[in-house]
Amino acid sequence: MIKFLDLYKQDKILHKKILKKISNLFKNGDFILGKEVQIFENEFSKFCGSKYAISCANGTDALTLALKSLNLPINSEVLLPAMTYCSTAFSIVEANLKPVLVDTGYLSSTICTKDLRKKINKKTKVILPVHLHGSVANLKEIRKIIKGKKIYLIDDCAQAHGAYDDTNTQKKKIGSTTDISCFSLYPGKNLGAYGDAGIITTNSLNLFKRLRKLRNLGSEKKFKHEFIGMNSRLDTIQAIILNEKLKKLSNNNFKRRKIANFYNQNISNPKIQKLKYSKSCVFHQYVILTEKREKLIKLLNKNKIQYGFHYPNAIHQLDVFKKSLGKNKFKNAEKLAKDSISIPIDPNLKTNDIKKIVKVLNNF
Numbered sequence: 001m002i003k004f005l006d007l008y009k010q011d012k013i014l015h016k017k018i019l020k021k022i023s024n025l026f027k028n029g030d031f032i033l034g035k036e037v038q039i040f041e042n043e044f045s046k047f048c049g050s051k052y053a054i055s056c057a058n059g060t061d062a063l064t065l066a067l068k069s070l071n072l073p074i075n076s077e078v079l080l081p082a083m084t085y086c087s088t089a090f091s092i093v094e095a096n097l098k099p100v101l102v103d104t105g106y107l108s109s110t111i112c113t114k115d116l117r118k119k120i121n122k123k124t125k126v127i128l129p130v131h132l133h134g135s136v137a138n139l140k141e142i143r144k145i146i147k148g149k150k151i152y153l154i155d156d157c158a159q160a161h162g163a164y165d166d167t168n169t170q171k172k173k174i175g176s177t178t179d180i181s182c183f184s185l186y187p188g189k190n191l192g193a194y195g196d197a198g199i200i201t202t203n204s205l206n207l208f209k210r211l212r213k214l215r216n217l218g219s220e221k222k223f224k225h226e227f228i229g230m231n232s233r234l235d236t237i238q239a240i241i242l243n244e245k246l247k248k249l250s251n252n253n254f255k256r257r258k259i260a261n262f263y264n265q266n267i268s269n270p271k272i273q274k275l276k277y278s279k280s281c282v283f284h285q286y287v288i289l290t291e292k293r294e295k296l297i298k299l300l301n302k303n304k305i306q307y308g309f310h311y312p313n314a315i316h317q318l319d320v321f322k323k324s325l326g327k328n329k330f331k332n333a334e335k336l337a338k339d340s341i342s343i344p345i346d347p348n349l350k351t352n353d354i355k356k357i358v359k360v361l362n363n364f
């Protein structure tokens, strides 16, 4: 069986150290917002090149907290791509704002800036691009579009830890180039905990201060609650795991890129379309498209190659949004939902397995 992702194998080398640290934690009882949480926040902001980082309970909360921190009027419009994980849209509704969908580019994982330009109006207060599959959205163009307007830029970085903002001439990492960046640290992500976890980065001291309180019931001092916040803290246990795994992130991203390069160069079946990824994509997923998806699935099953879907429905096609957003058409996002399939991109895939995957795809 060629596994889609083998976390046990990926992290085995770290287990001993992690277990020792957790055993010490049991003794010192530093369970909530402990020292390791602060260390992780410092190390992660250093990694991204941002001034500040605020950890929280998961990526969905990271987005919700980020949107809430802006104190926008109810039903202000937030523009997001029609193809993303449900959480991006849910966080907008959770923050009492209105999601407005924008198509993705043709054969692209990210938001179409041409369509984005058309959707901006006086009620638009936030642009929320998603670096889906690890491919970075065209932030330079988005900045150009919103220049001079009072519109915030928040990016959903849940799938792109360590990717560079290709459009930034100083070669900065994502997490340091927008008003607020939101990361999920769900186990399967490029940087993942052993449970739910998330982190937010920003260069704004004001937003940092607000976000620190917002994720802790509106409070930084015991029994002093300044506003209604969420209980969305990162566990110290997860911070211990993340501190060890962060050290391996760049190397794992390097391995992912190498595998993706091999796929790019060697998958050559006219029945398969490849996506156009950003230059510094960190390949959280490697996604191919085919109009014969059912047939390909049968073949992958027969050859014991695991696969995934990211994602089988665009946002307006989800049951929960059918009534409110379902009448609109997003051609490119719908094509992704219908034809895409994610193939293994585990950083520790063996060369023979990668070659087998390519062979199976080219013979289909």
Ligand SMILES: Cc1ncc(COP(=O)(O)O)c(C=O)c1O
Binding pocket: 058, 059, 060, 061, 084, 085, 087, 088, 130, 132, 156, 158, 159, 184, 185, 186, 196, 197, 198
């Ligand atoms: C693009 C995107 N946004 C948001 C999230 C939500 O993160 P979490 O599952 O940690 O709440 C995810 C994770 O699944 C994601 O992939």
